[in-house]
Amino acid sequence: MDLDLALLNDKPTTITDKSNEDKKSFHKSWELSNKLRFMFMRMIVANNIKSTIPQAESSREYLKFVEEHFRSIDKSLNGTLMDELTTMKFYGSRSMQNYIIEMTNIAARLWTLGMKVNDTFLVQFILNLLTLEYGPFQIKHNTIKDK
Incomplete structure (x- = not known):
């Protein structure tokens, strides 16, 4: 046709x-x-x-x-998603799994808009935003990462 x-x-x-x-x-x-x-x-x-x-x-x-x-609209959405990604904190009100999934979903949405979020950066960023009770987990991750 x-x-x-x-x-x-x-x-x-x-x-x-x-x-x-x-x-x-x-x-x-x-x-x-x-x-x-x-x-x-x-x-x-x-x-x-x-x-x-x-x-x-x-x-x-x-x-x-x-x-x-x-x-x-994409430019505006990029800014909104970056703001959401960088200001999101883990307060323990939801599960750790849901927190990580939400962060990776935001990173994936940014990727579809042309902004690649490095996986290593994202993992470190997520770890840095955890509360003090996850300190041993952060130390263990950093120890494994350095090997």
């Missing part, structure tokens, strides 16, 4: 009476591709986001608007 035709090609020039059959056929295929692609993209974008994206003539322009919108 050539659904990607409108994304891969610029809008064709308008058809005139002198246009050959190939141009007419391409123009018709491009228009159909653009309408279908645009309809699919509008269907999957959340309603609260749709209202912030201006109307576009082509699916390619619409996709550019969405990309620009989310680029700024």
Whole structure:
């Protein structure tokens, strides 16, 4: 169905009476591709986001608007996740396992946004934020690490 035709090609020039059959056929295929692609993209974008994206003539322009919108959201989310990662403390109100899983989940979300958190750094960071009762555990880890 050539659904990607409108994304891969610029809008064709308008058809005139002198246009050959190939141009007419391409123009018709491009228009159909653009309408279908645009309809699919509008269907999957959340309603609260749709209202912030201006109307576009082509699916390619619409996709550019969405990309620009989310680029700024990604930067904001990076900052929020980094803040959450660096200020999270273990107070013992939840299990150690849940604390570690939450920290690694934040690191994984940062990685999907393009910020790689080194595993060694993350382990040391988690250990440094533990309460004093985990001091022997920290010492044991540092001893094993140095061997």
